[in-house]
Amino acid sequence: xxxxxxxxxxxxxxxxxxxxxxxxxxxxxxxxxxxxxxxxxxxxxxxxxxxxxxxxxxxxxxxxxxxxxxxxxxxxxxxxxxxxxxxxxxxxxxxxxxxxxxxxxxxxxxxxxxxxxxxxxxxxxxxxxxxxxxxxxxxxxxxxxxxxxxxxxxxxxxxxxxxxxxxxxxxxxxxxxxxxxxxxxxxxxxxxxxxxxxxxxxxxxxxxxxxxxxxxxxxxxxxxxxxxxxxxxxxxxxxxxxxxxxxxxxxxxxxxxxxxxxxxxxxxxxxxxxxxxxxxxxxxxxxxxxxxxxxxxxxxxxxxxxxxxxxxxxxxxxxxxxxxxxxxxxxxxxxxxxxxxxxxxxxxxxxxx
Amino acid sequence: xxxxxxxxxxxxxxxxxxxxxxxxxxxxxxxxxxxxxxxxxxxxxxxxxxxxxxxxxxxxxxxxxxxxxxxxxxxxxxxxxxxxxxxxxxxxxxxxxxxxxxxxxxxxxxxxxxxxxxxxxxxxxxxxxxxxxxxxxxxxxxxxxxxxxxxxxxxxxxxxxxxxxxxxxxxxxxxxxxxxxxxxxxxxxxxxxxxxxxxxxxxxxxxxxxxxxxxxxxxxxxxxxxxxxxxxxxxxxxxxxxxxxxxxxxxxxxxxxxxxxxxxxxxxxxxxxxxxxxxxxxxxxxxxxxxxxxxx
Numbered sequence: 001x002x003x004x005x006x007x008x009x010x011x012x013x014x015x016x017x018x019x020x021x022x023x024x025x026x027x028x029x030x031x032x033x034x035x036x037x038x039x040x041x042x043x044x045x046x047x048x049x050x051x052x053x054x055x056x057x058x059x060x061x062x063x064x065x066x067x068x069x070x071x072x073x074x075x076x077x078x079x080x081x082x083x084x085x086x087x088x089x090x091x092x093x094x095x096x097x098x099x100x101x102x103x104x105x106x107x108x109x110x111x112x113x114x115x116x117x118x119x120x121x122x123x124x125x126x127x128x129x130x131x132x133x134x135x136x137x138x139x140x141x142x143x144x145x146x147x148x149x150x151x152x153x154x155x156x157x158x159x160x161x162x163x164x165x166x167x168x169x170x171x172x173x174x175x176x177x178x179x180x181x182x183x184x185x186x187x188x189x190x191x192x193x194x195x196x197x198x199x200x201x202x203x204x205x206x207x208x209x210x211x212x213x214x215x216x217x218x219x220x221x222x223x224x225x226x227x228x229x230x231x232x233x234x235x236x237x238x239x240x241x242x243x244x245x246x247x248x249x250x251x252x253x254x255x256x257x258x259x260x261x262x263x264x265x266x267x268x269x270x271x272x273x274x275x276x277x278x279x280x281x282x283x284x285x286x287x288x289x290x291x292x293x294x295x296x297x298x299x300x301x302x303x304x305x306x307x308x309x310x311x312x313x314x315x316x317x318x319x320x321x322x323x324x325x326x327x328x329x330x331x332x333x334x335x336x337x338x339x340x341x342x343x344x345x346x347x348x349x350x351x352x353x
Numbered sequence: 354x355x356x357x358x359x360x361x362x363x364x365x366x367x368x369x370x371x372x373x374x375x376x377x378x379x380x381x382x383x384x385x386x387x388x389x390x391x392x393x394x395x396x397x398x399x400x401x402x403x404x405x406x407x408x409x410x411x412x413x414x415x416x417x418x419x420x421x422x423x424x425x426x427x428x429x430x431x432x433x434x435x436x437x438x439x440x441x442x443x444x445x446x447x448x449x450x451x452x453x454x455x456x457x458x459x460x461x462x463x464x465x466x467x468x469x470x471x472x473x474x475x476x477x478x479x480x481x482x483x484x485x486x487x488x489x490x491x492x493x494x495x496x497x498x499x500x501x502x503x504x505x506x507x508x509x510x511x512x513x514x515x516x517x518x519x520x521x522x523x524x525x526x527x528x529x530x531x532x533x534x535x536x537x538x539x540x541x542x543x544x545x546x547x548x549x550x551x552x553x554x555x556x557x558x559x560x561x562x563x564x565x566x567x568x569x570x571x572x573x574x575x576x577x578x579x580x581x582x583x584x585x586x587x588x589x590x591x592x593x594x595x596x597x598x599x600x601x602x603x604x605x606x607x608x609x610x611x612x613x614x615x616x617x618x619x620x621x622x623x624x625x626x627x628x629x630x631x632x633x634x635x636x637x638x639x640x641x642x643x644x645x646x647x648x649x
Contacts, residue, residue, distance in 0.1 A: 125629040314458035321452045
């Protein structure tokens, strides 16, 4: 593909921002993120990395729900699967410096396989649209229950113990050769991966594949009549979302060096849906911004010892669904658009009653 | 004698599991079947029923009365929810899913803040009796009967009362029903309240058998939704009965031999296989089957 072609995809209309002013602003934000070590401590950079590392998960859900019209409450399941897989592989291969790299590949592959099996049953069974979120939620709850009862010495893979409700501890950080990614290094590692994930998603939604995906969301039957195998499109976007959730899970365990089953519990499962809904589910950049900000707010709330954090997040979700069904950040971005464009974007129907 | 006891035990376990699934799903089934709304706050409505029954029993109210109280209290709460929030999401399935999930998050965490992480549960009323070397709890046998009665009462309500007739008309074609003078808005509110009340009554009935905590709703989510998914939407009441019997047929042996967790996993796997074979659930299959029989 030529350079012009890639630019056309990057500047497509399925995400926020095509004007030169937008790209100038995006460049300034990127510069600020790159120069972060000059004005933030290593601890603050590590926090920023935490807000960033949730973005791939949210982007995956946005692709799935906002663009594909398939809602999943179970993205954290893949987050957990990748985290645990990485912990097992990297923990067992701690003698070699290649362990973490193999662990990352293994985690993503594992997510993709589980997502493909689950998706096969769901999409090739032509399950009705409303059943999928429920099945993904049930899958997540079962995974949490399963991981919770893996306490004790008999639950170990190689030398790594799964650890029941206490979770898996002392998971190795990422490393290449002798370079261990912590502090600023981990921040840049996360920034790089998150940014690449975002750019890839943005290219994808503006490509032919993205157009078909949106067509599937708008009208399954019509898209099928035009000759597209909708099941394949739904399955691939589901696997992609699983892999992106896995990427977030990998970064999470490398960041905190531990993971517990409560990471796949009901409250963490709700959070990605909140980020995506608050941002604007069919605008990738809005989702990314909302994810960063909401993680920041959530962290600030819980750091202040505020046990109301989940209630506040739930209320936020209710308010957004009632008053900004298209998302707050997407609505703000829409304000700055020319009138004709804004009028053309009607709310995406969730399907006939 | 022990052979009889053993056989009775198998039947007892089977019916216990089936009635648990039915009770967990019944409120959900009404709301889904009549309104096409997937109520993810269902588990929390059951939790609310369980808390109502437990707190009022602790205050000396007799248990049967406490169960009725749970029905009305949660039902009224459901009506309020419908008026304020749910009615804005008719016809938007995924939107309703997300918004009810937000409600469930607020209810669960709010209860945690209000009542703390645990509450002493009430003992199982009634004793038990033995047959051979197997013992049977009277309460569970009562629950089996009650769940049968509830389904019967629902069926009767929807087929023999004016409310039932009007709600079935609303469900089939709401615009037509409205044109004929049915206040569909009110029907929707009453249906949601009924579904919430049934969730409350189920939660109250299951309260003595469960540990009472703000997050207890979660344990009903998986069985309730699997039952509904397997049952399908063609004829929700028949589907719920059929699927709870089928799922119990799977869960009982697996649970007895391999433990409760794998029993639940078996439920999910059964659900995946059933919807692969019959995408519209058991009820659609049953309906086709009976239609063929009648047609022939």
